[in-house]
Amino acid sequence: MSTTSAEDRIRDLVADLHPVRRIPPLRVAVAWTVLPWLVVVALEWGLGRARPRALGDPFWSSPFALAILSGLLVVGLGSTAAALASSVPDRARTMRWGLVACAIGAGIALGGALLQLSGALPIADPGWWRGSLGCLGHAFGLGLVSGLVALRFIGTAAMWRPRASSTLAVAGAVALGAGVVHATCRAGETYHQLVAHALAPAIVAALLVIPLGLAMRRLYGARSSD
Amino acid sequence: MHDEPDNSDDRDPHWRAWMIGAQEGDAAAYEKLLREILPRARRQVGARVSDVAAREDIVQNALVSLHRSRHTYRPERPFSPWFHAIVRNAIVDWARARGRIAQREVSIEPESLPAATPESTEARAQEALSPELERALASLPAAQRQAVELIHVEELSVAEAATRAGVSPGALKVRAHRGYRALRALLGRGER
Structure with missing residues (x-):
């Protein structure tokens, strides 16, 4: 039991008071988090590294491909908003x-990717996963700055569950990066689209969940652990 | 305390103004705010926590959390939901910490360390420590010994013990846990 x-306690807290800078409104924070992603994508396209498919491309008329694309963008925005x-x-x-x-x-x-998979032929190229690593890395790179901005906001606001918040971020x-990768990647294999595009956010988050939680706790401290 | 009418909605404009003042460094506004919301915090904690001894700790942790999070309050939003969310988080933190401590420590205190859980004061604790336990405590690494002594001899809360030791609450809990484990091993060996 506390001996203070x-x-x-109130006297101590009042004595410790100093002016603070308010965090921005949440919608502004979300906008600032998504903005770097748009800038990076624009730069990539501007530099000719990755271009969206032509409007006549069958991709734009495939309900499965569009489901993966729209699903990833919704995951990106929803997860970012939840994290912040x-x-x-x-x-x-x-x-x-x-x-x-x-x-x-x-x-x-995932529904789009799995439905697409259900009508697919068995894997022809056993090395398909090598290309998937490239797309996973690309999706991570495209979202990196946005992720760092989100983590910075989480750490400097009132971080409560560092592992959960940082994983969501x-x-x-x-997911935002994977959406762009999905719209620009020329690989047509359905397994590739499932693993390297639709599952990219889950795979990267699963790989980083523990180191991110530890890093956030170390960098910013935490009122609680999860 | 429980009979006090809940007029949070009436008071919210005042609290909001005082909180905005506090964010700008107005100590008088901040003190008025903390004094006025203290009974609300006690009531909220009292309604959800049956452990009377823990209630005051939780309330004080909530005040500390409010202090650390004060930059997250936005003036265009009402104050009460923000404040109640902080108190609710403090309650959840306490419940989770209690669950973890119970899992790790329950078997140590009553059986192996009868003298390590004195009832109230440090002086009484020092008298009650058996020579065996004193020897075992002395053989622990300094950091573990300090954690065990602060929590179970001086009976500080984890937060206070962590402040005294100059480490995070999480680090202090880990040290204390390792200390208990080492003590149990040492005392168990002595009995055999």
């Missing part, structure tokens, strides 16, 4: 909506 009385909201005390409702959007987006993307950023 609430009165003493999880670090602001009274934004639990926004966080829940973000998580719902994330789940719906994941369902659409990274999943969101990679």
